[in-house]
Amino acid sequence: MFGYYFDLAMRSLKRNKVLTGLMVLAIAVGIGASMTTLTVMYLLSGDPLPGKSARIYYPQLDPETGADVRKNPADLLDYISAHDLWQSGKADRQTMVVFGSIKLQPGLAGQSPFMADTLATTSDFFPMFDVPFRYGGAWNAADEARGVRQVVISDVLNQRLFGGANSVGRTIVLNGTGVQVVGVLDHWRPRPLFYMLVGARYSGGDTGGYYVRPQDVFLPMPTALDINAGNFGWFSCWGKPDRMDLRNAPCESVGLWVQLDTAAKAAAYRRYLDAYDAQQRALGRLSHPANTRMMSLHEWMAYQNAVPSDVKLQTWLAFGFLLVCLFNTVGLLLAKFLRRSGEIGVRRALGATRGAIFAQCLAEAGVIGLLGGVGGLLLTLLGLWLVRQQPVAYADVVALNVPMLLLTILLAVAASLLAGAFPALRASRVPPALQLKTL
């Protein structure tokens, strides 16, 4: 039966190519626009650490001693607080992060020096964030404490410096100091770069820059302090630093991330954070009223408004557009079906039930949806290509994936069936006698 309806649908669609083309085009354009924005939205609002993000927390306190008291603590910690909390080892895993850049002199002749983005961190960073390695691995904690001259580099930097070869054991020069490569990352592209999500809440929704790829050089914290202490990229100071040294500067520049595997541990850590804060205020190192926080990674991403507001706006816009396209299709389908009232009257007189007419019309709408879906898919690919040409940090991750591809076709067919339901219903209620009379 369905085969027959399909055949009828194809015949009917061929009869008025312009009208069919208009409907297919309307569905395709609507689907293309909404799927393009939805794919970008899906890619940017996903979980950067699937299966793990619920156990990752970001402790905060107010370390400032100036006259101004912030309502919310600064997005980073001062070095002393971060280091104390890190050293306590109270969490299942804990790591500090400090962003910066450093002058990198490649070991090979013929390559000129350049500024590389760095992350000064601690050995837990890699297992805690499930960072994949292609060659080698992280430095070990004991070496870290001694300020070992070892680094981990990104796959991109490894490609640039060593042509992608196994560079473990090779030496690069950072700020005039030779350091040995102990690990090379595999492709790793968390979206957003969650551990760098600092200050995004001030950006007025312009958060595209937080979707960059990870840093190129990962340094052990003590090593970074030895060779690059004055060069921390992001910070906010409540007093004048006497020397630009991270360790004793009255500045917030360090992020502390902890992994707490159970709710009980998280609650215990929260109490520990409060106790530490109270103790430091009792000692007189901190002077502001207690203002501790401990958000989970999800809460932190929501607090920082990670998804760019332009992307959200585009998604709303695209769905408004799809709605217009659907209204359009409903109107055109209605016109198309009712125009065939005479034919429908004959079929009804020959014994076709209302259900059969309804099914036949719906099959036609479904075929239009399928064609529109294929067109929409092509337009989605075009749209995503256009997004990739944009000068945005996330351009390289924008691509269609299988769930989105299936969703595109599904959405197109569902939309056109929805659009076809009412016209089909109307068509099935055509009174046969009236139509036959006018033939």
Add this chain to the structure above:
Amino acid sequence: MDILPILSTLRRHKITALLLVLEIALTCAIVCNAVFLINQRLERMKMASGVAEHELVQIQAFGIGDTADAKAHAQEDLTALRQIPGVKSVALVNQVPFTNSSWNTSVKLDPKQNQATLNATQYFGENLLQTFGTRLVAGRDFAPDEYLDMRLVARDEKLAKKVVSVIITRDLGQKLWPGQSALGKTLYLGGDPMRVVGVVAGLIRPSLFGGDATAQWSMVFPLRMDSDNASRYVIRTAPQDRERVLAAAAATLRKNDPHRIILEKKTLDDIRADFFQDDRAMAGLLAGVCIALLVVTALGIVGLGSFWVAQRRRTIGVRRALGATRGSILRYFQTENFLLATIGIALGMVLAYGINLFLMLHYELPRLPAYYFPIGAIALWLIGQVAVLGPAMRAAAVPPVVATRSV
């Protein structure tokens, strides 16, 4: 034109007419808001910087770690840059407009205040205002002997107290002392008093993290930078010389120190274009969506119009046979479309207002100005009339003889 017969016909096509009305309403609402958004973005891209944009180039250069003679290094660089033919002025500064990297501090009107009054940006660099081409509207520029070395001030609390003058923008002055002249007034950074010795027409902050309303909250201090604490060399030259000067300057800087890294060399026009690229992309996208929406709506009108004409072919024939002219048939369909468009537009206005309220709530947008409504209305009336013209002309071409057939 008699409207009543049209209304009674439309009553027989309630659903199709309603669909068309809804489509027009939604299109009208989205287009009004989208055009408003486009204008917002275009306005933002015109934001005044207060500097001689077409005459400036910037080179960012990082030296190697050697800090002992950073001051001498910087002076050598500046001297060498000044000797390049066509260079009018050179400065080594801590920050440059539209580069998204900025030094900011809290400002107070009274040192005993608990909460700071506002947060403003700090420009440092000898000869900064002359090089930027920033226009002084009151007071004076810094005297050459007023400049102190940043490297010394940063380490010496007593010397830091000697930085007592500041030049601020007119906007910042108006924000701090509304309705008064800022000249001669005192503001406080931390506990340190600074006297306003000059007011400039405008000088934009390098990054707009505090929102566009704070864009002009800038202060300039008489501090001299060196190659250790600043990396941005700004050169002023004639617009046509920019590319040549930029290349020559990069070569000069590299010659002075072969180990340094030249990170960025660009004209300020390019830097500005990069800064607003998101806005440009968004405006383009919105414009594309508007056009696509209008085209889809127009095609919808054509489709439905053709259907109605075909459906009423015999009625038209009868009317023609009874003496209606081609013109009156044409006008019938045009009026019908005008009526539907008007209802759609009225509904669209309400919807546009609703969407605007939603955007105001979630995206910090201002209220949609009233003049967007008539613009949206006229656009949709025009689109409707153009789209219905084809079907209406086909209707007008129906010969009266149709009435005699197949009745």
